[in-house]
Amino acid sequence: MNYTIRPAREEDFDRIFELICELARFEQAAGQVSNSPQKMREEQAYFKALVVEKEDGELIGFALYFFAYYTWVGKSLYLDDLYITESYRKHGIGKALLNEINAIARRENCKRIRWQVLDWNTPAIEFYRSLGVSISNEWLNCDS
Secondary structure (H helix, E strand, O other): OOEEEEEOOHHHHHHHHHHHHHHHHHOOOHHHOOOOHHHHHHOHHHOEEEEEEEOOOOEEEEEEEEEEEEOOOEEEEEEEEEEEOHHHOOOOHHHHHHHHHHHHHHHOOOOEEEOOOOOOOHHHHHHHHHOOOOOOOOOOOOOO
């Protein structure tokens, strides 16, 4: 399958939002999405995203990230979500997308890339472990 990974543009936000909703359904949390394409347009200075685009122009995945500062290591990249539509998984697209995130972090001189994975998402955990990623079970999320 031929696809391109490219930076997201504002005109992609409607489709990215559809993919966010698809991800939320997969994570059994559809009712928790309060974002919207309009809010993404208003707040686009706070995040960056890559999209996966098929030859026909259909967006089938995305990675949304932002830069953060961690006291122990300094400048870091936080990968908020990486998602590939289910029917396009197992084609190396997730790995390619993660490689692009790694390249951005290197170019930006980040000391760490951090993201989360749900403890029940065994396929994702196995995928990340196959890439040599360390997964901590010490830290708990705190949201306010």
